[in-house]
Amino acid sequence: MNVKDFDFELPQELIAQDPLEDRSSSRLLVLDKKTGEIEHRTFRDILSYLRKGDCLVINDTKVIPARLFGVKEGTEAKIEILLLKRRENDIWETLVKPGKKAKIGTVITFGDGLLTGTVVDIVEEGNRLIQFSYEGIFEEILDRLGQMPLPPYITHQLKDQTRYQTVYAKHEGSAAAPTAGLHFTKDLLAEIEAMGVAIAHVTLHVGLGTFRPVKVDEIEEHHMHSEFYIVDEAEAKKVNDTKKNGGRIVCVGTTSCRTVESASTDDGVLKAGSGWTEIFIYPGYRFKTLDCLITNFHLPESTLVMLVSALAGREHVLNAYEEAIRERYRFFSFGDAMFITDLHEGAVPDVGEQNGDGDQAGDGDQVGNEAGERTEK
Structure with missing residues (x-):
């Protein structure tokens, strides 16, 4: 399939810049994955679509203040880094801007020397491995020096940092x-x-891999970057018991979806454990565990649009996006939500009239930088 098959025109003014005051007051577009039927609701109406015996799967990862601003030792040149992936011995894989100033051996200081990083290697996509040195607890230093890594398409200052956390x-x-x-x-x-x-x-720790742009014409040639996940025994049992009893598995976000699909057997049994996943879900994929998906509206040509298209079909998804644009839904991280389900399986909810004027909050599953960007999480 060609990457252009997942393109669409999005007006810039529909990119949500601020979260709503009330998280659950965002709009909810409900899409029937089999028929393409659409219903318009508000997010708290999700209660009308969930059923006793279902299992809601959530990703409880926490965003770290991963953006750091420092200076290059010797020249005082300003350098920005984004922490992507923790390695061993205080080494992190990072995205560095500008990368040309961060050759192997470069020393970067942060917070007047409170934290020091040395570039020890250059890896895939030009990312740098940086070994940090400090006194005390790294997380506490990060809380003092770091900033939330908001996607570059969000240009407004986030007043309350907790609004970029679940x-x-x-x-x-x-x-x-x-x-x-x-x-x-x-x-x-x-x-x-x-x-x-x-x-x-x-738990799936979200990196930039999910949000990097697809740089190949044929999507089958795209390679996802690895992300670390954990599934505990008790949580796997909840999912497996739900499947056995005929309930539905409703994943919250593409990250929860990718976790359960990565950790499940071919016959849909979720296995407890941890590991790294590079799963790339696009049309033609056969879902093993997931039945329904709560997600946000994603970027054109992104792997996330491809994932939701695998569940509901490319034409249904792009038609739903066109409808969302006509109805002035808000897109991306702080935008509105979509629930992909089967409206005619079991009881049909009493839909009624949607109220609200359409100015609500949102989802997405993205980050990015010069790396690309596209994010839930």
């Missing part, structure tokens, strides 16, 4: 938020559990 964020390690989860409040999650829906936690 309310259930727990395990630090992501360079981008699993943004489909940004719509949930603690109260909404409590209501979901009270109606008999299991909530399973998985």
Whole structure:
């Protein structure tokens, strides 16, 4: 398939710059994955589409303040780095800007010497391996010196840093938020559990690989970068028990989707464990575990549009995106949400009229920089 098959025109003004005050007041476009039928709701109406016996799978990764600004020792040239992936011995894979100033052996200081990094290698895509030295606890230093790695298409200053975290964020390690989860409040999650829906936690630390642009014409030739995931035994059991009992697996975001699909056997049994995944899901992929997906509206020609097209079909997805643009939905990280499901499987929800004027909050699954960008998380 050609990358241009996943292109569409998006007006710049539909890129959400700020999160809504109320997370769950974003709009929700419901897409029937078999028929392409569309319904317009608000996000808290997700309660009407979930059923007792379902399992909601959420990614509880936590975004670290991964953007650091330092100076090159000797020249005082300004250098910006983005932490991508933790290696061993205080070594991180990083994206450096400008890269030409970061040759092997370059020393970069941050916070007047509170943190020092030495470039020890250059790896794939020109990323740098940097070994850090410091006194104390790295995470505490990062909290003092680092900034949230918002995608470059968000130009507004984020007043409340917690709005780029899900309310259930727990395990630090992501360079981008699993943004489909940004719509949930603690109260909404409590209501979901009270109606008999299991909530399973998985962890996938989101890197830039998911959001890098596809630079080849034929998408089958694109290679995803690896991301680290963890599935605990108790959480795998929730998913497997749901499948056995005939419930649906509803993944929140493409990152949760990629985790369960990476860790499942061909017959749909989710295995506990941890590892690195490079899974690339595009049309033709046969889903092993996932039944439904809550996601955001993604960038043209991105691997995330390809993933949702694998679930609902390219034509249905692009038609839904055209509808979302006509209806002035908000796109990307702080934008609105989409629920991909089968409206005619089991009970059909009582839809009714949507209220609201369409100015709501959102998802996406992206980050990026000069690397590309596209993010939930």
